[in-house]
Amino acid sequence: MTTRKTQAELSDLHILYQNSVQEVEAEIDFVVATWKQLRQRQVCLLREDFCGTANTSCEWIRRNPVHQAIGVDMDAAVLEWGRKHNLGALTAEQQQRLSLLQDNVLNAELEPVDITLAMNFSYYLFLTRADLLAYFVSARNGLKVDGLLILDSYGGYEAPMELEEPRECDGFTYIWDQAKFNPINSEMDCHIHFEFDDGSRIEKAFSYHWRLWTLPEIQELLLEAGFSTATVYWEGTDEDDEEEGNGIYEPATEGDADAGWIAYIVAENN
Ligand SMILES: C[S@@+](CC[C@H](N)C(=O)[O-])C[C@H]1O[C@@H](n2cnc3c(N)ncnc32)[C@H](O)[C@@H]1O
Structure with a gap:
């Protein structure tokens, strides 16, 4: 007798994760628009820290033929999955512009990049001030002179x-x-x-x-790490429903005391 497999048994964890957690198009929309607002030159090289399956890097590569990316994650298995499924779905030319590195983001030595991304709150994994500061210092050291570190954060x-x-x-x-x-x-x-x-x-x-870090702690540590700015980009409110966000993030110094919010933080090297 054959037993039918359950939906859980037939599912792939990374596909489920990518389809529920990530919004890579919106993320890269924000990155492209923010670079354009802050910098006058063509952006090229993006580093995705804690890249997991490198889904975000693949979106970066698809956006523009001059875009290049390096994904860094210390988990060999998740990188391998990304290589097979996400990089595997790119054209040969696109694959040439993306490399994956298995390393600790604190130690990875790469050529200086235009933008480093740390998304889905991965840097919350650093539990102490000293460790988060060390990450921000190493992220800053990995940037070009006019480079940007872009993070997301949540709270409420x-x-x-x-x-x-x-x-x-x-x-x-x-x-x-x-x-x-x-x-x-x-x-x-x-x-x-x-x-x-x-x-x-x-x-x-x-x-x-x-650790559930707060926005002032994160901003203070970014400035302590030597970044010249650490700006919170807060989501605007939907015109028809005041309870909903509109997906547009703008620099802000005051936000609403919502039950749950997600914000971006943009830190300029110089
Ligand atoms: C919360 S997941 C985020 C995955 C992806 N960035 C995203 O946006 O969905 C955290 C990832 O960070 C990786 N990771 C955790 N600590 C790390 C470190 N110190 N250096 C490199 N990768 C790390 C884990 O292997 C895991 O793939």
Whole structure:
């Protein structure tokens, strides 16, 4: 007798992650527009720290034939997946413009780049001020004189709460689980679970132990690392629904005390 596999058994974790967590087109739209606002020259080389499957780097490469990218991640298996599925979907010419490096972002020695990206809050994995400062210093050292470091961040009054937040995606439910928050050191355990219509579930598909950093802490550390600016780009409000964002991020010094927000931070080397 053959048993039919469940949807969970038939799924690929990285496909689920890319289809629920990442919005690489919107991310690269922001990067391209921000570079254009701040710099007058052609941008070329992007470094994606904590690149995982290098999905964002692939979008960068697809955008413009002069774009080049280097993805850095210390997990060989996730890089291999990215090489096969994401780089594999690029043309041979596009693949030539993208390289992947298995290394710790703190030690990776690369040629200076125009832009370094650290997305999906990956730098929250650094738990102490000293470690986050060391990362920002090394990121700055890896930039050209007029280079930019672009980060995302999240927060809001629900961010330190222990809760599960389900969201319907195409063919599955994504569940963001803030499992444990320690107010004494601001460290938390978060997981991503996936659930399917046939009732099957992938428990703890991805888990993170990280520190919920605040925007002033991040800005202060960027300036301490030597960046000349550390500007928060805050999302505007939808014209028809005040509860919703409009996807447009602008420099701001004042934001709303929302339940949950995502913001970009742009740090200029010089
Ligand atoms: C939260 S995931 C983010 C993946 C991807 N950047 C994204 O936007 O979805 C974190 C990734 O960072 C990698 N990572 C964690 N610490 C690292 C370090 N010190 N150096 C390089 N990669 C690291 C992990 O292997 C994992 O692929």
